[in-house]
Each structure stands twice: as structure tokens, then as C-alpha cells.
Amino acid sequence: MATLKLTGVRKAYGAVEVLHGIDLDIRSGEFVVFVGPSGCGKSTLLRVIAGLEDITGGTLEIDGEVVNAMSPKRRGIAMVFQSYALYPHMSVYDNMAFGLTLEKAGKAEIDRRVREAARLLQIEPYLDRLPKQLSGGQRQRVAIGRAITRDPRVFLFDEPLSNLDAALRVQTRIEIARLHEGMEGTTMIYVTHDQVEAMTLADRIVVLNKGHVEQVGSPMELYARPDNLFVAQFIGSPAMNVLPATIEATGETTRVKPQGGALVSVPVSTPTAAIRQAVHLGVRPEDLTLAPAGGDGLFRGVVTLVEKLGEVTLVYLDTGGEKPLTAKLAGDVPLERGTTIALSARPEALHLFGSDGRAIRQRMRLAA
Amino acid sequence: MPAVLRQTGFWALVAFIVLFSVFPFYYAILTSLKSGTALFRVDYLPTSVSFANYAGVLSNGVFPLNVLNSVIVASVVVAISLFLAVTAAYALSRVNFAGRSLLLLTILAVSMFPQIAVLAGLFEIVRAAGAYNSLLSLIFAYMIFTLPFTVWVLTTFMRDLPVEIEEAAIVDGASPFTIVTRVFLPLMWPALVTTGLLAFIAAWNEFLFALTFVSNNDTRTVPVAIALLSGASEQEVPWGTIMAASVIVTVPLIALVLIFQRKIISGLTAGGVKG
Numbered sequence A: 001m002a003t004l005k006l007t008g009v010r011k012a013y014g015a016v017e018v019l020h021g022i023d024l025d026i027r028s029g030e031f032v033v034f035v036g037p038s039g040c041g042k043s044t045l046l047r048v049i050a051g052l053e054d055i056t057g058g059t060l061e062i063d064g065e066v067v068n069a070m071s072p073k074r075r076g077i078a079m080v081f082q083s084y085a086l087y088p089h090m091s092v093y094d095n096m097a098f099g100l101t102l103e104k105a106g107k108a109e110i111d112r113r114v115r116e117a118a119r120l121l122q123i124e125p126y127l128d129r130l131p132k133q134l135s136g137g138q139r140q141r142v143a144i145g146r147a148i149t150r151d152p153r154v155f156l157f158d159e160p161l162s163n164l165d166a167a168l169r170v171q172t173r174i175e176i177a178r179l180h181e182g183m184e185g186t187t188m189i190y191v192t193h194d195q196v197e198a199m200t201l202a203d204r205i206v207v208l209n210k211g212h213v214e215q216v217g218s219p220m221e222l223y224a225r226p227d228n229l230f231v232a233q234f235i236g237s238p239a240m241n242v243l244p245a246t247i248e249a250t251g252e253t254t255r256v257k258p259q260g261g262a263l264v265s266v267p268v269s270t271p272t273a274a275i276r277q278a279v280h281l282g283v284r285p286e287d288l289t290l291a292p293a294g295g296d297g298l299f300r301g302v303v304t305l306v307e308k309l310g311e312v313t314l315v316y317l318d319t320g321g322e323k324p325l326t327a328k329l330a331g332d333v334p335l336e337r338g339t340t341i342a343l344s345a346r347p348e349a350l351h352l353f354g355s356d357g358r359a360i361r362q363r364m365r366l367a368a
Numbered sequence B: 001m002p003a004v005l006r007q008t009g010f011w012a013l014v015a016f017i018v019l020f021s022v023f024p025f026y027y028a029i030l031t032s033l034k035s036g037t038a039l040f041r042v043d044y045l046p047t048s049v050s051f052a053n054y055a056g057v058l059s060n061g062v063f064p065l066n067v068l069n070s071v072i073v074a075s076v077v078v079a080i081s082l083f084l085a086v087t088a089a090y091a092l093s094r095v096n097f098a099g100r101s102l103l104l105l106t107i108l109a110v111s112m113f114p115q116i117a118v119l120a121g122l123f124e125i126v127r128a129a130g131a132y133n134s135l136l137s138l139i140f141a142y143m144i145f146t147l148p149f150t151v152w153v154l155t156t157f158m159r160d161l162p163v164e165i166e167e168a169a170i171v172d173g174a175s176p177f178t179i180v181t182r183v184f185l186p187l188m189w190p191a192l193v194t195t196g197l198l199a200f201i202a203a204w205n206e207f208l209f210a211l212t213f214v215s216n217n218d219t220r221t222v223p224v225a226i227a228l229l230s231g232a233s234e235q236e237v238p239w240g241t242i243m244a245a246s247v248i249v250t251v252p253l254i255a256l257v258l259i260f261q262r263k264i265i266s267g268l269t270a271g272g273v274k275g
């Protein structure tokens, strides 16, 4: 049971500020995932929470207590590192028991907790082995087991799966999800590059960019209602198509004209003053569908590339704009390079962003 | 054909190097087993075997004591050097403080001074400390050349140990001392053994300080004792005895290297982190 509260947390290395004031509330038992491009400060934020890095400014509270100056051990955290970081000279058992030994826990107690964690992670057969006698997946499970035995208030994971191959990654991801379900009240914070991990594991996702929080929300919230262009393009794969557009008519619904596309109505309301403003129109590749033959659709263009992935077909369309438009069409779509097609999308699937990149949101519908 | 040629060339080179480095010792053994005028004949194979020289040197009275002195001095030097070097290496490799690299360079710079340059100054210090004519003076003086390289080598080695392992230990609640003794030391065997052996050999072979700081026959270490071995008359150099003594003091070094070479294996950190 642990809540975390970050208030204006900053971290600087010398003159270089890496985190610029992070505010975040994490509830007890929540699974929070940090995502963001490489170098945005995910690991740094995690290490600040762990106590491996000093906090330059702001406060970090765990269960209402300010822990800025507290050692990692007294914070009651456990961390799983990307590179496993096992003690190479100790057996799996000793690796998992090390923290408890330092706490001077009783032998029987240590044995019970190590074996329980080993059973949970199915590494019982390897307890006597050295780390070098294990496969990558087994090593990472030992590292997770080492964290479990300490019974921490907060679990921290820094890209724990990125060294594993694809199949093992899926399997271990499911194990971590199961683990979180089994450890009620244990707060988990998880850093990853991988969208699928973020979407499947998280109760809430924190999108970081250049040391700022861009948006915090449940996976589906981020997907359906991104706050800004950055989040819109970061969540979802392939990334959302974003086209420069101009507002042609304001009011209850807004009519915009995207570059290389037809005039379209977006169900968001804009003030009259917004007329002729430059905006961005966003549409996810999976929200685009082939317009019926002969129909006009929203976008019209020449197919430049077709990628068949089996369950979906990715189509790249040259609409005369700067970037080709990506469409993700279900199934195997018989399209040839060079043909001209039209794509359309439901109005609700269109996103509008101001020139500052912030989302122009669907107004709360007034009682009608 | 070129493969065969390369093979032959390689082994010829190996043979040459072995011959070059082993022959002097082999000749010393050969000489130590001779007696009388046979000493002055050049032989490459043993003709007759006599242990008279060994008996002579060991019954000489002070020589066994000299060997003991050497063992004490070299062992204490190694023990203190390694302890100081390991603790210093942790600070120098893992703790960020101002002037760290300057300090490292200074430590290395100490080893640049030729022994003869510091001899007079050291002599004054040793005398002032009342350590003249005691093994303590040698232990103190030998640190001057063992510490720079033990500190330097161990610092380099410790810096290459994965940071994550240390951080995992910190998260597990380990203090810096626990980290050094229970996590780093077991991983540092190869470096400890190598530097320890080198320090031991350096202390074992040192001549100049040993000659200057000790004038008492009972307190001498072997290199000086061997140099001062004298024959029956002023004119006679007792080659046989000298060679026997040399062999006696070389054997422990060879034994040490053979014992510890099994520890000088790499890859102790294998499996700890993903490369």
C-alpha cells in the first residue's frame, strides 16, 4: 500500500536540466507506465523516485511522507533493471536473499520468502545456479524475484523486457501483469519504449517528452482523446496522420480544409474568430477506410506503397501533401502501386489541433 | 605451405622466448648443484649432483632468518597495499568528488620518481621515526612503489564493474562497505591476485632500500643477504652458494604464481548484466 506524490520534481546534472518540474499523483496499487522518446528522462525520473539520483528541486512523497533525502532502502522500493544487474558470484538463491540478509531477517523467514517468490516466477529449479548458467528470460525473472522477496511498497521497472526476444517478451509481460494482480496494493511504476507493453500493462500511462509530462491518462483515454499533437503521434502505431489544414467555417461543428484533402466537418465547436486559422487535422491510419468505388471520400491520391502484414494492409497514399498518408486497412486488400484511390473516415474519428499543438476538444454537449 | 611456415615460425618464436627467459634460471640451478672446480666449467647438462651448496647456505645461520624477513615484509606490504588500494579504488572509481582525476594522476606520478631520488629523504624520515634497522622501515618504504600501481589498476578494474550491480546492491540496502566487501571483492579476484603478486615480487626483489635502511645482519632481506654472501677469502666469490641461495628465493615466487594463476581467470562478472 503506497501512494506517491511528485510535486514540481526537477533534476539537473550540473547546468543541464533533465526534468523540468514533474507533477504526478500515483494511487496505491496502481500500475503506472512511463513512456516517451529516447532521452526524454524516463529512466532519470524512475531513478529519482528510487533514490539513486538526488532531487534537484521539488518534493517526492511516499505515503504522505517527504522522502527526498531518504535512502532507497528506507523508501521501501525495489527496482528491476534493464540489464538484470544480478550479483554474478552469487547463486540465484543468494541473489534473491541478499537484501533480506542485510536486513538481518531470520533464516527461516528468508527461506520462506525466497522459495515463495521462486515458485511464483517458476524459477525453483534454478535456485542453486549462477546467473551465467541461466538464459536471458530466466535472469530477468530472477531479478524480478529479487525485488519481490523484499516485499517493497513500490516496484520500479526500467525497461525490464527490452533485452528479451519477442516471444519471451510477450510471455514475461503477461507474467508481470499476473504478478501485479496477485500483489494487491503494491504500486508499480514501469518504464518502457514499447507501446504494446504500455497499453496492456498500464492502469495509467504518463507520456513524457523532453523532461515534461505531456499527458497522464488511461491507455484508452490517451488513444481516443490525446491532449496534444505529441501524444497523438506517440500513441498508436503507425503514428496518426497529421495534415496542415485551415478552418473554413466555425460554429457548432467546424469545417476544415486539409492540405491534399476535401472540405470536411469535424464535430468540435470553434469560435467565430477562429475562421481561416491554420490548424492540424489528425486521423489515425486505422480509422481510414476505402471509399466505395466512384465515391469522393475524404482524401484522394495515388498508392505509393503497399505493405501486407497478414491481418492488416498498410497503404501509403500520396495526396500531394508533404508526407504520404498512411492507412491501415483490415485484411488483405488487393491494391496495386500506382492506382488512384479515395479514403474516408467517420467524422468522430477526426482530431483537430490548434497551431500550438493543443487539442481542440469536442465541447461538452449542452443539454439538448 | 604458408600455413606450415607460419606455424613453424610461431613455434620458433615461442621456443626462443622460453629459452631466453628460462635459460638464466636453468643455468643457476645447474651451477648450484656443482661443487669445487666444476663451477668454472661450462656445462649445459648436469654432470654430477651435489647439494653441498644448499646445505652451506641454509646452515649459514642468518640466511633462513633473512628469508623469513623477506616473507614478512612482502606479505605485510601486499596485505596493507591491497586493503588501502581497494578502499581507495572505490572512492576513486565510484564516488564523484572534485579533483578526482587530479588525485589519480598524482598517485600515478609518485611512481615516476626513481628510487635513488627519494632515497635520502626517505632515510631521514625513517631515522626520525626511529624505524632505522627495522623491517617497519622497509614495509613503509615499499608502499611508495606498490601503492601507485595497485590503486591505479584496481581503480581501473572497479570502474569497469557494471554500475547497475552496485545500484542493485544500494536498492537492496547495502552500505558502501558491504558493497565493497560482499559484491565487489568477489568479482575482483583476478585484479587482486595480479596486483598482489606484482606487489609481492617487487617487495621481494627490492635491493636499494633494503641495503640502506637496514645494517643489521639479522634484519636483512634476501636480495641484500645474497649480495653480501662472502666466500672463505676476500678474493673468492662463492658462486655455488650464491646460486643455491638464488634458487631458494626464486622457488617461492614460482610457487605463488602457479598457485594463484588459477585465480587469474577472466569472466567472473559473466551473467551479471546484459552486455
Ligand SMILES: Nc1ncnc2c1ncn2[C@@H]1O[C@H](COP(=O)(O)OP(=O)(O)OP(=O)(O)O)[C@@H](O)[C@H]1O
Pocket (backbone or CB within 6 Å): A013, A016, A018, A036, A037, A038, A039, A040, A041, A042, A043, A044, A045, A193
Ligand atoms: N549523468 C548524467 N549527466 C548528464 N546528463 C545525463 C546523465 N544521465 C542522463 N542524462 C541526460 O538526461 C536525459 C534523460 O536521460 P534518461 O536516461 O532519463 O532518458 P530515457 O528517457 O530513459 O531514455 P532511453 O529511453 O533511451 O532509456 C538524456 O538527455 C541524457 O543525456
Ligand SMILES: [Mg+2]
Pocket (backbone or CB within 6 Å): A042, A043, A044
Ligand atoms: Mg532509459
